[in-house]
Structure formats: structure tokens, C-alpha cells
Amino acid sequence: xxxxxxxxxxxxxxxxxxxxxxxxxxxxxxxxxxxxxxxxxxxxxxxxxxxxxxxxxxxxxxxxxxxxxxxxxxxxxxxxxxxxx
Amino acid sequence: xxxxxxxxxxxxxxxxxxxxxxxxxxxxxxxxxxxxxxxxxxxxxxxxxxxxxxxxxxxxxxxxxxxxxxxxxxxxxxxxxxxxxxxxxxxxxxxxxxxxxxxxxxxxxxxxxxxxxxxxxxxxxxxxxxxxxxxxxxxxxxxxxxxxxxxxxxxxxxxxxxxxxxxxxxxxxxx
Numbered sequence: 429x430x431x432x433x434x435x436x437x438x439x440x441x442x443x444x445x446x447x448x449x450x451x452x453x454x455x456x457x458x459x460x461x462x463x464x465x466x467x468x469x470x471x472x473x474x475x476x477x478x479x480x481x482x483x484x485x486x487x488x489x490x491x492x493x494x495x496x497x498x499x500x501x502x503x504x505x506x507x508x509x510x511x512x513x
Numbered sequence: 514x515x516x517x518x519x520x521x522x523x524x525x526x527x528x529x530x531x532x533x534x535x536x537x538x539x540x541x542x543x544x545x546x547x548x549x550x551x552x553x554x555x556x557x558x559x560x561x562x563x564x565x566x567x568x569x570x571x572x573x574x575x576x577x578x579x580x581x582x583x584x585x586x587x588x589x590x591x592x593x594x595x596x597x598x599x600x601x602x603x604x605x606x607x608x609x610x611x612x613x614x615x616x617x618x619x620x621x622x623x624x625x626x627x628x629x630x631x632x633x634x635x636x637x638x639x640x641x642x643x644x645x646x647x648x649x650x651x652x653x654x655x656x657x658x659x660x661x662x663x664x665x666x667x668x669x670x671x672x673x674x675x676x677x678x679x680x681x682x683x684x685x686x687x688x
Binding site for chain 1: 541556557558560
């Protein structure tokens with residue numbers, strides 16, 4: 429893997445989780461460490477606003493940041509249940 | 514201090530603006546406790562995990578932080594508030610079937626939906642309150658507080674649609 433690692437281990441693990449599900453990671457920024465892009469970032473995308481998600485370099489709480497990243501990935505097309513209300 | 518988790522969705526006045534340009538300043542202005550979503554042009558969504566003395570304090574300070582960076586950002590929704598049964602089940606770690614059973618077996622005490630369709634929509638605070646009062650379920654206090662506060666924001670946001678000329682009359686009719 430060629431990209432720069434995130435300095436917070438929790439966040440790095442969450443990013444690797446995202447990559448394993450097909451998300452693309454782009455590094456760049458100062459407060460922002462980079463962005464992640466949903467693999468279905470087109471008409472089939474189901475994550476809405478979060479199909480492009482910004483990652484902080486130094487989130488206030490790395491564990492929370494990591495948990496939120498995983499949740500976005502899990503809610504994306506792959507992980508979302510199709511159940512109807 | 515408690516930690517409150519909520520998502521705020523904003524609309525930018527100029528839909529052609531890539532919200533990307535605001536990211537660095539949002540980081541500098543205290544939004545480093547939020548995950549920022551930029552997937553839709555003209556929109557910005559932020560999921561906060563914010564420590565504060567109350568849900569209102571957490572949510573109002575988050576909106577202030579965003580408005581300092583993007584003064585014309587307009588709040589379009591505070592979540593979680595408007596939910597279907599699947600959302601409630603997911604938030605509480607129930608199965609959807611279990612949630613349905615609770616609703617159908619409630620003997621008509623289950624809160625009336627805001628919209629009865631496919632899907633039917635409730636205010637989360639109403640459903641959580643019912644689960645807590647009627648069924649003695651353990652409901653996370655922070656979630657209950659957030660859902661109540663979000664409901665206030667979402668309702669007040671709609672008040673500008675009110676026709677003042679009809680307001681009193683309608684109030685009587687629906688009382």
C-alpha cells in the first residue's frame with residue numbers, strides 16, 4: 429500500500445477497513461488529513477452526503493472518529509439492509 | 514459533561530460551491546469532533562460526538578461553529594429525529610421484527626406516526642418515550658435528550674411555513 433499512514437492507529441485501522449470494502453482514500457490537507465470516497469459514488473450510492481467523507485489529522489477523539497468512519501462504511505451500499513418499513 | 518451524538522445537515526446558499534473549501538476552517542473552528550460528509554453538491558453533513566452539559570448545548574454550539582465558517586449555511590435537518598421502524602430498531606439494537614411486534618401488540622398506545630405511509634415516519638423521541646414509559650426499556654439518556662432536542666430544531670425550522678392568518682383557527686381544529 430502506497431498511501432501515507434494516519435498517525436492515529438484507531439483511525440488508520442478504520443481507513444484500512446474502508447479500503448477493504450472498496451473505498452478510495454486520498455491524502456491531502458492540514459486540519460484535514462484526507463478524504464475517502466465510496467466505491468458506489470454514483471446513482472447507486474446509498475450513503476448520501478457521506479459518500480465523500482473528510483478525515484481529520486488530529487480528531488478531538490480518535491476512537492470516536494474511527495467508529496464514525498466504520499459506521500459510514502457499514503451503511504454504504506454493501507452493508508445496508510434493504511428492508512422496507 | 515455528557516457525550517452527545519447527532520448529525521446536522523446543512524444546505525449552502527450557493528449550490529454550485531464545492532463544500533470542500535470550508536473543511537480547513539471547520540477544523541480550525543472546533544468541528545474536529547465531527548465527521549464531515551461532502552458527497553452532495555451544495556450540502557454538508559456533520560456527525561458530531563460532542564461533550565456538553567446538555568443536548569441543547571451540544572447541538573446549538575455545533576450550529577454556531579458551522580455558522581462562524583459558513584454564515585449562510587441553512588440547517589435542513591437534525592438527526593436522529595424523523596425515523597422509520599427500521600431506524601429505531603437499528604438505533605436500539607433490536608430486530609425490526611421485534612420492533613414491529615412491540616408496535617402491533619401495543620393495544621393502540623404506540624405513538625401515532627407523523628406520516629403513515631411506506632415507510633411510516635415517527636419522531637424518535639416519541640417512540641423512545643413510549644418504550645421507556647410503557648415498557649420500562651432502558652433507553653440511553655443522551656439519545657433521548659438528543660432526539661427531543663433535534664425534534665425541537667426540526668419543528669421550529671418549519672415554522673416559517675406557517676400562515677399566520679390561519680394559525681389560531683387550525684390550532685382549535687386540531688386541539
